Amino acid sequence: MKVKYQRYFPSFAWGLLALPPLRHILESSMVTHMLIQLPALAFVGWWFGQGFSKDLTRKIALWNQWGITGMVLVVITMFYWMLPRALDAAISEPVFEAAKFFVIPLFIGTAFNLSWSSLPPIAQGVLKLEFWATFMRLGWLYIVLPDRLCANYLLGDQRILGYILLILGSVWAVSWALKILFGIRWRWA
Amino acid sequence: MKTLFLSTFLGISGLMILWVGTDGGRAFTAETARRLEVQERPKLVPIWHLEDQNSKILTLSDWANHYTVVDFIYTSCTSACLVLGSELQSLQKKFELALNDNKLRLLSISFDPEHDTPERLRTHLSHFSGDGEHWVAARPTSLAERKEILDFFKVTVIPDKMGGYTHSAGYHVINPHGQLVAIFGVEEYSMLQDYLSLALSKEGIDES
Numbered sequence: 001m002k003v004k005y006q007r008y009f010p011s012f013a014w015g016l017l018a019l020p021p022l023r024h025i026l027e028s029s030m031v032t033h034m035l036i037q038l039p040a041l042a043f044v045g046w047w048f049g050q051g052f053s054k055d056l057t058r059k060i061a062l063w064n065q066w067g068i069t070g071m072v073l074v075v076i077t078m079f080y081w082m083l084p085r086a087l088d089a090a091i092s093e094p095v096f097e098a099a100k101f102f103v104i105p106l107f108i109g110t111a112f113n114l115s116w117s118s119l120p121p122i123a124q125g126v127l128k129l130e131f132w133a134t135f136m137r138l139g140w141l142y143i144v145l146p147d148r149l150c151a152n153y154l155l156g157d158q159r160i161l162g163y164i165l166l167i168l169g170s171v172w173a174v175s176w177a178l179k180i181l182f183g184i185r186w187r188w189a
Numbered sequence: 190m191k192t193l194f195l196s197t198f199l200g201i202s203g204l205m206i207l208w209v210g211t212d213g214g215r216a217f218t219a220e221t222a223r224r225l226e227v228q229e230r231p232k233l234v235p236i237w238h239l240e241d242q243n244s245k246i247l248t249l250s251d252w253a254n255h256y257t258v259v260d261f262i263y264t265s266c267t268s269a270c271l272v273l274g275s276e277l278q279s280l281q282k283k284f285e286l287a288l289n290d291n292k293l294r295l296l297s298i299s300f301d302p303e304h305d306t307p308e309r310l311r312t313h314l315s316h317f318s319g320d321g322e323h324w325v326a327a328r329p330t331s332l333a334e335r336k337e338i339l340d341f342f343k344v345t346v347i348p349d350k351m352g353g354y355t356h357s358a359g360y361h362v363i364n365p366h367g368q369l370v371a372i373f374g375v376e377e378y379s380m381l382q383d384y385l386s387l388a389l390s391k392e393g394i395d396e397s
Binding site: 062063064065066068069072073076077079080083084085086088089092148149150151152153154155 | 191192195196199200203204206207210211216217218219220221222345347349350355357
């Protein structure tokens with residue numbers, strides 16, 4: 001009985017994110033849009049993937065050896081949604097907004113869930129590093145750019161996002177270094 | 190084999206989507222995209238009724254047969270509009286001949302029609318020594334019209350959390366056929382000048 005209910009949790013969370021009150025609040029600032037709403041949507045997709053039956057996962061794995069197909073999907077989708085233009089479109093054009101709510105959970109979250117663990121360790125390392133570098137690059141860019149990238153957000157917002165990205169990236173780098181140098185592990189790392 | 194096939198397929202279609210989504214790697218922001226769009230596909234400007242600084246109603250058909258440079262402002266603005274205003278002022282000086290010859294018009298549209306009464310628009314013009322005849326300031330006559338105009342020009346206006354607005358700032362050029370043909374950013378003022386000089390010389394007006 002419990003298991004049956006749990007299957008609906010991701011859809012419930014997805015619905016909550018899609019409903020106007022929460023959606024509007026999160027989209028009102030660039031910081032919450034990029035750092036809360038988009039990751040939350042990806043997480044919902046990841047959660048949804050957890051509920052896949054063994055049979056289904058096996059069938060998908062045939063097309064997703066070593067997790068390659070899934071990661072191609074994840075990387076391309078992330079590239080697209082990092083475009084300032086895409087973020088603007090999601091706010092001003094309903095079609096793009098709807099697309100965001102399907103594409104990010106499925107193509108990033110679910111695809112990640114089904115692929116990451118089967119990915120070879122070296123590929124994992126490369127992707128992690130690249131993901132971290134993207135954080136730092138974007139953070140730096142958002143701080144130094146004199147112009148607004150998104151027509152729907154203020155320059156101040158963009159700067160704050162830049163600083164947060166740099167801080168998160170640095171924390172990540174430090175915790176990583178500690179792990180590699182001294183074998184210190186956090187439970188969640 | 191299946192993996193290779195599917196991931197290549199996804200990779201290629203993904204790159205194609207990125208390519209199309211950025212207009213072939215040229216427009217990564219909505220602002221560049223809107224400039225590129227009118228440059229490649231000029232759009233016919235619909236007929237609107239605007240109220241000018243003398244409470245006179247203007248329609249776009251009044252603007253036919255000459256080039257029009259449009260900027261978007263609100264009179265209580267303390268940043269971008271001041272730059273726009275002073276650059277239109279120099280434009281007014283530089284293209285005096287064309288203006289007097291009715292080959293060029295300047296138009297400042299307020300997107301804050303509730304506050305920007307004709308009187309305030311008049312003050313705005315006088316602040317930049319706008320002549321009020323060849324350089325006109327006007328406001329939409331209704332909020333529905335305001336939205337239509339902003340949507341047409343794809344100008345985004347957002348509250349700046351200090352009681353004012355932040356908005357897409359630029360110069361929108363409408364040609365004598367009533368088509369929106371070019372958009373220049375504030376930083377592209379010199380390009381705007383070159384564009385107008387060229388366009389007007391084709392019309393037989395030579396500015397020195």
